[in-house]
Amino acid sequence: MAYKMENNDGIVTFTIDRQEKRNAVNDEVMEGLKETISYIKHQQDVRFLVVTGSGEKAFCSGGDLSEFHSLHTEEEAFSMLSKMGHILYDLATLRVPTIALVNGAAVGGGCEIATACDFRLVASHVKCGFIQGTLSITSGWGGGTYLFERGLRHDHALKMLIDAKSYNAQRLYEMGWASVVFEGSKEKALENFIVDMREIHPSVHQAYKEIQLRNWKEKNMYERVMEEIRLCAKLWESDAHNEAVQRFLNKSK
Numbered sequence: 024m025a026y027k028m029e030n031n032d033g034i035v036t037f038t039i040d041r042q043e044k045r046n047a048v049n050d051e052v053m054e055g056l057k058e059t060i061s062y063i064k065h066q067q068d069v070r071f072l073v074v075t076g077s078g079e080k081a082f083c084s085g086g087d088l089s090e091f092h093s094l095h096t097e098e099e100a101f102s103m104l105s106k107m108g109h110i111l112y113d114l115a116t117l118r119v120p121t122i123a124l125v126n127g128a129a130v131g132g133g134c135e136i137a138t139a140c141d142f143r144l145v146a147s148h149v150k151c152g153f154i155q156g157t158l159s160i161t162s163g164w165g166g167g168t169y170l171f172e173r174g175l176r177h178d179h180a181l182k183m184l185i186d187a188k189s190y191n192a193q194r195l196y197e198m199g200w201a202s203v204v205f206e207g208s209k210e211k212a213l214e215n216f217i218v219d220m221r222e223i224h225p226s227v228h229q230a231y232k233e234i235q236l237r238n239w240k241e242k243n244m245y246e247r248v249m250e251e252i253r254l255c256a257k258l259w260e261s262d263a264h265n266e267a268v269q270r271f272l273n274k275s276k
């Protein structure tokens with residue numbers, strides 16, 4: 024199984040479990056995340072969603088390039104990108120607080136998943152970045168749109184996207200992307216982060232999220248996410264993108 028899902032006393036944890044691929048997202052992971060979100064929507068007792076990755080090397084390395092490089096045309100790319108884009112939109116608009124427990128590198132689409140969450144708890148050894156530019160594409164799951172809504176200084180957010188490089192945990196905190204930088208076990212970091220929130224009635228959490236979502240509706244977030252995905256799909260079919268993916272896949276051969 025490419026993922027694990029558990030509900031521990033109202034804390035639902037979704038763990039991508041593909042360490043050999045640095046927890047890259049394939050179809051099975053997408054389906055698992057979709058089912059997890061649907062479960063949360065129908066389960067009254069869920070208080071939090073936590074997204075994390077197995078091991079210490081990666082939270083998530085983005086889309087699985089070895090699987091998705093078979094998608095060539097703009098339409099083929101749009102189909103895959105919009106599938107994950109819808110899942111991340113559902114995650115970003117959940118009525119419970121969502122937490123990315125960033126145990127290892129979060130790059131490309133991995134950085135988008137973390138950005139779609141309300142909070143990012145980042146292990147001190149970790150580097151994260153919107154490295155899609157190095158593949159001659161933009162963020163394709165809506166993560167750029169979420170980044171501009173996360174309260175980072177506009178120039179910091181834009182630079183993160185157009186530098187297309189990974190930043191260390193301290194810098195991610197200074198820029199306002201990381202909510203917390205932690206040392207030691209991720210379980211302890213999570214426990215510390217939610218200790219006060221757990222004392223508050225869930226209806227209060229839901230009400231605050233409702234306020235945020237009303238604001239996003241007014242800003243046409245859904246349409247903006249879909250437009251971002253369309254732009255990425257256009258770049259996907261370029262020679263420059265194909266060549267960059269081939270270089271990545273051939274690097275260890």
Ligand SMILES: CC[C@@H](C(=O)O)C(=O)SCCNC(=O)CCNC(=O)[C@H](O)C(C)(C)COP(=O)(O)OP(=O)(O)OC[C@H]1O[C@@H](n2cnc3c(N)ncnc32)[C@H](O)[C@@H]1OP(=O)(O)O
Nearest residue numbers: 043044045047084085086087088089131132162163164275
């Ligand atoms: C498709 C959506 C799009 C978006 O909307 O954003 C994307 O996500 S594009 C994909 C962006 N991701 C990448 O470009 C992959 C970047 N990966 C890395 O930079 C590194 O792997 C890492 C995450 C920083 C980890 O580095 P390290 O610990 O040194 O591991 P390796 O690089 O040696 O990788 C080990 C192993 O895993 C394979 N791998 C890693 N990432 C992916 C991936 N995204 N898809 C497929 N396979 C991946 C890598 O090829 C190695 O395989 P082997 O050589 O067979 O061991």
